[in-house]
Amino acid sequence: xxxxxxxxxxxxxxxxxxxxxxxxxxxxxxxxxxxxxxxxxxxxxxxxxxxxxxxxxxxxxxxxxxxxxxxxxxxxxxxxxxxxxxxxxxxxxxxxxxxxxxxxxxxxxxxxxxxxxxxxxxxxxxxxxxxxxxxxxxxxxxxxxxxxxxxxxxxxxxxxxxxxxxxxxxxxxxxxxxxxxxxxxxxxxxxxxxxxxxxxxxxxxxxxxxxxxxxxxxxxxxxxxxxxxxxxxxxxxxxxxxxxxxxxxxxxxxxxxxxxxxxxxxxxxxxxxxxxxxxxxxxxxxxxxxxxxxxxxxxxxxxxxxxxxxxxxxxxxxxxxxxxxxxxxxxxxxxxxxxxxxxxxxxxxxxxxxxxxx
Amino acid sequence: xxxxxxxxxxxxxxxxxxxxxxxxxxxxxxxxxxxxxxxxxxxxxxxxxxxxxxxxxxxxxxxxxxxxxxxxxxxxxxxxxxxxxxxxxxxxxxxxxxxxxxxxxxxxxxxxxxxxxxxxxxxxxxxxxxxxxxxxxxxxxxxxxxxxxxxxxxxxxxxxxxxxxxxxxxxxxxxxxxxxxxxxxxxxxxxxxxxxxxxxxxxxxxxxxxxxxxxxxxxxxxxxxxxxxxxxxxxxxxxxxxxxxxxxxxxxxxxxxxxxxxxxxxxxxxxxxxxxxxxxxxxxxxxxxxxxxxxxxxxxxxxxxxxxx
Numbered sequence: 001x002x003x004x005x006x007x008x009x010x011x012x013x014x015x016x017x018x019x020x021x022x023x024x025x026x027x028x029x030x031x032x033x034x035x036x037x038x039x040x041x042x043x044x045x046x047x048x049x050x051x052x053x054x055x056x057x058x059x060x061x062x063x064x065x066x067x068x069x070x071x072x073x074x075x076x077x078x079x080x081x082x083x084x085x086x087x088x089x090x091x092x093x094x095x096x097x098x099x100x101x102x103x104x105x106x107x108x109x110x111x112x113x114x115x116x117x118x119x120x121x122x123x124x125x126x127x128x129x130x131x132x133x134x135x136x137x138x139x140x141x142x143x144x145x146x147x148x149x150x151x152x153x154x155x156x157x158x159x160x161x162x163x164x165x166x167x168x169x170x171x172x173x174x175x176x177x178x179x180x181x182x183x184x185x186x187x188x189x190x191x192x193x194x195x196x197x198x199x200x201x202x203x204x205x206x207x208x209x210x211x212x213x214x215x216x217x218x219x220x221x222x223x224x225x226x227x228x229x230x231x232x233x234x235x236x237x238x239x240x241x242x243x244x245x246x247x248x249x250x251x252x253x254x255x256x257x258x259x260x261x262x263x264x265x266x267x268x269x270x271x272x273x274x275x276x277x278x279x280x281x282x283x284x285x286x287x288x289x290x291x292x293x294x295x296x297x298x299x300x301x302x303x304x305x306x307x308x309x310x311x312x313x314x315x316x317x318x319x320x321x322x323x324x325x326x327x328x329x330x331x332x333x334x335x336x337x338x339x340x341x342x343x344x345x346x347x348x349x350x351x352x353x354x355x356x357x358x
Numbered sequence: 359x360x361x362x363x364x365x366x367x368x369x370x371x372x373x374x375x376x377x378x379x380x381x382x383x384x385x386x387x388x389x390x391x392x393x394x395x396x397x398x399x400x401x402x403x404x405x406x407x408x409x410x411x412x413x414x415x416x417x418x419x420x421x422x423x424x425x426x427x428x429x430x431x432x433x434x435x436x437x438x439x440x441x442x443x444x445x446x447x448x449x450x451x452x453x454x455x456x457x458x459x460x461x462x463x464x465x466x467x468x469x470x471x472x473x474x475x476x477x478x479x480x481x482x483x484x485x486x487x488x489x490x491x492x493x494x495x496x497x498x499x500x501x502x503x504x505x506x507x508x509x510x511x512x513x514x515x516x517x518x519x520x521x522x523x524x525x526x527x528x529x530x531x532x533x534x535x536x537x538x539x540x541x542x543x544x545x546x547x548x549x550x551x552x553x554x555x556x557x558x559x560x561x562x563x564x565x566x567x568x569x570x571x572x573x574x575x576x577x578x579x580x581x582x583x584x585x586x587x588x589x590x591x592x593x594x595x596x597x598x599x600x601x602x603x604x605x606x607x608x609x610x611x612x613x614x615x616x617x618x619x620x621x622x623x624x625x626x627x628x629x630x631x632x633x634x635x636x637x638x639x640x641x642x643x644x645x646x647x648x649x650x651x652x653x654x655x656x657x658x659x660x661x662x663x664x665x666x667x
């Protein structure tokens with residue numbers, strides 16, 4: 001009753017090309033943005049911002065980037081952590097070596113370096129496909145892990161590769177408090193989400209999807225595989241690199257290569273799959289699920305234990321979290337293999353007919 | 359020269375163990391099309407079960423014999439792995455039939471998280487020892503040929519022999535028994551196999567059990583070398599380049615790939631490592647496999663990938 005497009009006619013090409021063709025969607029997204037930019041900073045506690053919202057935003061950016069590669073272009077990559085690391089360390093080097101470098105330039109430079117490395121490790125995708133490619137991208141992961149640990153120049157000759165950044169500012173506006181950090185991340189993520197959305201519904205996005213669905217057929221109708229696959233790798237690793245730099249600068253502050261190890265790659269891939277392959281919205285759902293789940297499990301288990309009169313040791317809790325985490329992921333894959341984005345669109349379909357289904 | 363041969367032998371022995379883990383991957387991929395990331399977790403789980411049962415069973419049943427304890431523990435751990443195989447089929451793969459490869463891959467990652475947590479919850483998370491009485495002292499071979507001869511760890515030698523025996527046993531099982539023939543039929547074509555009356559579900563349980571058995575043997579060997587601890591589940595990451603180098607669908611590929619990677623890794627570490635700053639064996643195997651795949655995308659012995667529109 002509330003959510004239907006009856007009577008909303010498209011009378012110009014502009015309105016035909018809108019991202020959100022339905023008025024209710026536009027209102028909803030504006031309301032969501034208003035809540036995110038105004039209400040949340042006013043209402044959320046520091047813990048909420050620091051432990052949940054900031055990592056959620058940063059990792060959704062990573063998931064968004066990976067989704068372009070895996071969900072839209074169909075190239076499975078297990079090297080996300082590596083590209084994030086490249087972004088983080090490249091941004092760090094620019095920041096540390098050149099005095100007074102603006103933060104945003106460092107972040108973008110991190111993204112650009114990640115793009116270079118991403119394209120380099122994307123070249124094998126022209127020959128290698130499917131699961132072979134997935135394992136081959138692990139080469140990037142382990143090589144980059146090793147490079148930042150052993151090649152001292154990258155880490156400014158610090159021991160064990162751990163580096164840190166000082167105070168951050170955005171053209172004079174300091175980014176110190178959790179609220180400022182949150183707003184900064186939110187702004188960056190919004191820009192990139194808009195960019196990604198427009199890319200995937202443009203010509204290049206259609207090329208990626210054709211490549212994903214059947215690469216030989218796509219080549220036959222005149223899509224260049226080299227161009228389509230390598231641009232997907234480039235765009236994806238750019239976003240992943242920026243998110244790595246953000247994670248390092250804004251969330252961690254000081255970090256070592258282990259922050260971007262293989263577990264990070266798996267986590268981001270989980271976000272993409274649980275959120276929904278080939279869906280911008282899905283990347284955010286997936287990131288929310290994967291960021292919040294371990295925190296909830298960590299907090300809830302001792303409480304549940306005490307209900308039954310048990311005191312659970314920390315070792316037991318950490319193992320049980322592992323177990324439940326695995327079990328929930330399997331459960332989710334079984335219940336909704338197409339991810340949360342599918343649930344979302346089914347919900348919208350239902351809402352269209354509500355309250356009078358045929 | 360003696361040193362080179364020593365490195366070569368060391369590489370071959372490690373390679374044999376990699377092949378053992380790679381074998382588990384290949385078996386499952388052939389039979390069910392699942393790329394089983396949980397193989398490493400299965401190795402850890404099996405080794406934990408073995409180590410703890412060897413400790414617990416003598417206490418529960420009140421006997422002393424070391425040999426009996428090890429034997430019983432091995433059987434008990436094997437039963438546990440069969441139970442795991444059954445549970446995986448019943449609760450995970452059976453529900454995910456006809457899903458895409460990547461969904462199945464992520465499901466096995468879920469299994470691996472679950473097994474890691476579950477194993478450490480019930481069996482404990484300290485470092486345990488598996489003592490199956492493998493001799494630890496080194497032997498010197500070929501003393502007549504070179505100055506000082508070639509020093510080889512007896513333990514490695516036994517481990518390589520066991521691995522080779524296991525591979526031969528599996529080859530016999532696959533080639534000569536009725537079940538083996540059914541397994542090969544399923545590997546060839548699921549639908550055709552089903553249409554002539556091969557029960558797919560039972561085959562999957564059998565394959566996962568065999569992979570569990572392989573994991574147990576690998577776990578016992580690695581466990582008695584390094585001790586049973588969490589890092590054991592990371593050994594599987596080393597076996598991944600072996601699998602793609604050899605070809606995802608080929609048993610001989612897993613063995614040859616394992617040997618190539620084992621030798622390549624050791625020799626590169628010894629001869630290239632110092633120049634590059636050491637520790638390169640982590641990524642060398644992957645880069646080797648990657649470069650090889652550029653030439654032959656289906657691996658050494660994999661089936662040729664044919665694209666049809």
